[in-house]
Amino acid sequence: MAAPHSPTRRLLIAGATGLSTLSWTGASAQGTGKSDQLEKILQNKTLRVAVPQEFPPFGFTNKDVLDGFDITIARMLAADLKVALKPLPVASADRIPALLEDRVDVIISSLGKTAEREKQIDFSSSYAPTYMGIFSDANSGIADAAALKGRKVGVVRGSLEEAELKAQAPQATAMAFDSSAPLLEAYARRSIDAFAAGNVVAESIPDVAMRERVRRLAVLRQSHCYIGVRKQEPRLLARIEAFLSQARSSQALMVNAIHWFRHSLSPDMFRDGKS
Template sequence: MHSSTVLTRRRAIAGAAGLYALPFGWGPAAAQGKGEPDQLDRILRSRVLRVAVPQEFPPFGFTRNGVVDGFDIAVARMLAGDLRVTLKIQPVASGDRLAALLEDRVDLIIASLGKTAEREREIDFSTAYAPTYMGIFGDASAGPADLAALKGRRVGVVRGSLEETELKAQAPQATAVAFDSSAPMLDAYVRRSIDAFAAGNVVAESIPDAAMRERIKRVAVLRQSPCYIGVRKREPRLLARVDEFLAHARSSQALMVNAMHWFKHSVSPEMFKDTKG
C-alpha cells in the first residue's frame, strides 16, 4: 500500500471519531474465494455494519440528550468509516452482548467486552483495543486497601459482568449487590446504600463528579481486563479485517486520542501499542 494511501486511511479512521473532517480514503476489501458469502461479504454488500454497544456504561457507552455516545461508540464509528458502510448501533445490557451476536442481531460486539475461556468457546476476539483493569473502589477513608477489608461489605456490580464473576470468586466474604448498569450502581454508592463497587478503572476515573472521584480509592485489583471486539466463530476474514483496522487506529493514534477524550485521566501511549493479545 502506498504511503499516501496509508496516510489517507489513517486520517479517515480519525475522521470517523470527529478528529478530522476528511472523506474516507480506503475502500472495502473485495471478497476472496468462491462459495457462500461470509459475514464480511454481507456487511459490504448491505453497506450496513450492525454493532452491539453498551447500553448505559459510561464512559464506554451511554445516552446523552437522546444520543448514544462514548468510547465504544466512537470506535464503532471509526470502523464503519474505515469499511465505508453505515453504522447501525444496538445498545445492549452487559448480559445480552453475546446473545445479540450469536443470534445474528449484530455483526460485532464493541461493548467493553473482556475475554474469558468460557466466552472464547462461543465467539472469537480481536486484538485488544482498550487495555484496562477491573478493580474494587471505595471510600478513601475506609481503612486498609485489600480484599480482606470487604468482609461483610456491600459491593455493587453490574449484573452479568466479569466484575460480578471475579468479585464472587475472589471476595466471597463480600455481599454482591447487582445492578442493571453502572449508572444506578454509582448512584447507590453516592447514596451510601452500597459500601464499594467493582468496575473497570476507567469507569471510576471518569465519574463526572470531581468531589466524588476524590473520595474514591482503589481497594483491590481483580484482574487485568483489556477490551476486545467480539466476532462470531468461523468468520476469519471479518476478524482479520477488524484487526487490520485496529492496527491502523493504533498507529495513527486515533485510539489514543479517543481514550484521552473519554477516559479523562492521563493514558500512557504504551497502552495502545500494536500488540497481539
C-alpha cells in the same frame, strides 16, 4: 464532554476516515460459495454493533444520542468500512447472545476475553487495555479487600467483575445492578460500601469530588477490551485487525481514550494490542 464540532471530535473523525486505504471487495468467501459476514455488511452498507447500554464512559445516551468510548470506536470502524452504523445498546449479559442470534455483526461493548467465551466467539486484538478492581471512598475505613466482610459491594450483573468479585472476595456481599449508572448512583447514596468495576468507570465518575476520593482496594485482574466476532468469519476478523492496526499507529485509539477516560494514558498501552 466535547461539543459536536470540538477539536477532539474533529481529530477522531479525521482519524476514523483516514484509517485504511486497503481495498476490500464484496466477493464471496473463497471456496464456500456463500456470503460471509463481511460481504453481508458491505452489501447491506450497514454495520450492526452491540454497544454498551448506559455504561459510561464506554457507552451511554446523551440528549437522545449514543456516545462514549465504544460508540466512537464503532463509528470509526463503520467509517473505515464506508457503511452506516446501526448500534444496538445491550446489557452486559446480552452481548454474546445478540451476536450468536445474528442481531448484530460484531460486539464493541467493553468485552473481556475468557476461555469460556472463546468457545463461543472469536476476539480481535485488544483496543483498550484496562483492569478491573474494587474501589471505595478513601474515608470509608476499608483498608483492602480483606476488610470487605459483611460490606455491600456493587457490581454490574453478568459482568466479568461480578464473577471475579465472587471468586476473589467471597466475604463481601455482592449487589448486582443492570449497568454502571445505577451502580454509581447507589454508591453516591451510600447504599453500597464499595464497587467492583473497570478502572475507567472509577476514573470517570461525573461528581469530581467523589471521583477524587475514590481509592482502589484491590486489582481483580487485567481486563483488556476486545471486539467480538462470530466463529468462522476470518475475513471480517482480518478486516477488523487491519482497522485496529492503523487506529493504533494513527493514535486514534489513544486520542479516544484520553477524551473519554479523562486521564492521559501511556501510549505504550495501545502499541500492539497483545494480551
